[in-house]
Amino acid sequence: MSNNFDKPKQVPTKLRILWHSVAPWIASGYGKTTREVCARLPKYGFQPFISAYYGVEPGGIPPYHIPVLPSKDGPFGMASAAQYCKQWGIDVGILFTDWWAFSDFPKTIPRATLYGPMDHINYSEETMGFTRKYHKIIGLCKWQQKCLADLGIDSDYIYHGVNVNVFKPIDKEEARKKVGITEEDTFVFGTVAANSDKEDRKGHTRSMKAMRYFLDQNPDVKNIIWLYHTVPNDPKGMPLASISHKFGLDNIIRFMDPRTASTMLPEEDLATLMNCFDVHLLCSKREGFGMPILETQACGIPNICHDFSSMTELVQGHGWLCKSLGYGLNLETTPINAETASPDVYDIANCIKDAYFN
Template sequence: MTLTCLWHSAPCYYPTGYGVQTRGFAHRIAVSEHDIAVVMTTINLGIEWEGILHLPGGKEPFSIEGVLEWTRRLKADIVFTLFDVWPLPENMGELINRMGAKWAPIAPIDHDPIPQDVLKRLIHADYPIAMSRFAEREMKRVGLEPIYIPHGVETNVFKPVQPDKSMFAAEDMFMVGIVATNLEPMDRKGWKPALDAFGKFYQKHPNSRLYAHCEPSRADSGYDLAAIASEYGFKVYTPDMWQLVGNGIPSTRMAQIYSTFDVLLMLTRGEGFGVPLIEAQACGTPVIVTDFTACSDLVGAGWKIPITGKRWTPMSSWWAEPDVDAAVEALEEAYDLWEKGELEKKFKIKARAFAKAYDFDVVYQMYMAPFLERVDGEIKAEKSDERSGQAPSEHSGQRGVGDSGQGDKPKKKRKRRR
């Protein structure tokens, strides 16, 4: 049986974290035996991009209207949603079931514990998908039956390449990099603690540079990074803003940037996954990251930074407060190894080997492909039950199709989209 899949997230061509994951999974599903279309979280006109049909999400916030309408029109078998679930209707799973499809939310869990507003939606999911081991543990703790499918990285692109410190005027300097968005007033990405840590480190090591891959001003409701840096007397190097907000920085260029870092610094307060951690390690670069939520399981080469406390958020749960002094110590250790010429020798091979477990092809073959096969089998079994007049069996992870009250949905044969 060929499954008809809808993927609700950023479009494939968006140079964002969600866009990259959409592209990686959608292309692999498209070349398998299944059909896929992307329902965009935008009101853009529909297009076909690299053989993948992209459909407009409609005018409602978070494209809820579009998801339900395209589920009905395309007679979808399964709907993946890749972004926060808390903005969705609490009964989103039931609404999708009424359209004749299963719901598989790939839900970021970036708080500890899992927020109630997230849980209230996931209990209506047929297949709640955990993108991290932390999310998997949290979902199981509250009684869900998650499917673990981590995010992926194209390790044939993100790989060690020749560093070019001249791009940062840092030929003989220790290079620290941060790759994160800067658009949240509550600073989930941890810009303030990260710049505080680097600032303290810089006082002792002025032969160091900091590159921040983001919009460095308050234009997107984030922090004024230059203002924070001025308190410590250092400069923040940033990308070409017009390129960043235009077509984005090409992945090959990002691989060179990661390879130029001596260490990636990521003092996040909470992450659903943390793709830059894997991208950096795929390029052989060690990482310094907060030991909290998803990040705790994503360090193959580097340092985990303890927390000094937690911050209550509007989601009625907790983010972390990373230990700035411990981060300074980690930077000192990395600098000492760099100065001795031992940093690359200690971490490069180890980092690369760890990251390859998250290669998109590996993730797809180990986790996504078996999951789609499972869904295919369960839908076949349910249809067989219905034809024989039996009550639908409890085949799905969270709930049987009978819970939604749906009957056998018609499905016409269509040409496969490529």
């Protein structure tokens, strides 16, 4: 869609909102939430404008009844977003993404509101300096609210949600037939996670090491399938097919078809895949929220996750939390000059054992 169009003469709204994030059709937590939130705002009399710094090009036709504007000027489309605010008389600008990369947002956007994930601790003084300039901050979980409160920053929190008309329990046998699992008496682990970081943020290698250790300690276990919904050889990520081979998991792990990567699965098919699982294994180093955790839970599937960041409150009492190695001087500093924890591989293996035998 071109950004050279006239402002409508009359729009009966209470508030005009610029939502700066990725395009609503992107198959990620950001894309899904952008779609689910912005599609509902007009029902309450608000006019959203999606400022998409990723996933839409000029000339595209948005399949929604709300403007999806291509933001290409300036770092992460910030110059475009500022211009849209002037052009459309925006009252409130909401940033929904990794906010640490958008230092100018609170300076250039009216009533700048942050609704974004915090998944590290001990952020740099520079990052927290521009964070304090937001008109309003809304976190994604209680953990984030507490981290901000410890720094003297007030915030609210609103959990993400999932469409329970799509993500819901269905017959496990039927689901497995649909995805081609023909083996009987099979225990299915599943992992739904991106593979787009050179830093192993999603903990792929630690989970694979843990599975190898569990199998070595329990040689009679022969009936495991691990459905691994990620792109195994994404050049931006880890060489997961090679890593899986190194740990002797070729006969267990079934990666998604790489040809699916460009479009990803429709949500209905993803829900069917999740219903095949007995357990969802996602031991990320950190999560800002973790949509696949909530989606699998909505399908009635328990999770094994890392006892850190948002994962603790999402999983506690509804699955297994593996111990964290990240305390004190053992925290790892990441490229954004903040610190993160890592899950204990041996305890991931213990959680796998408990899930399998119990």
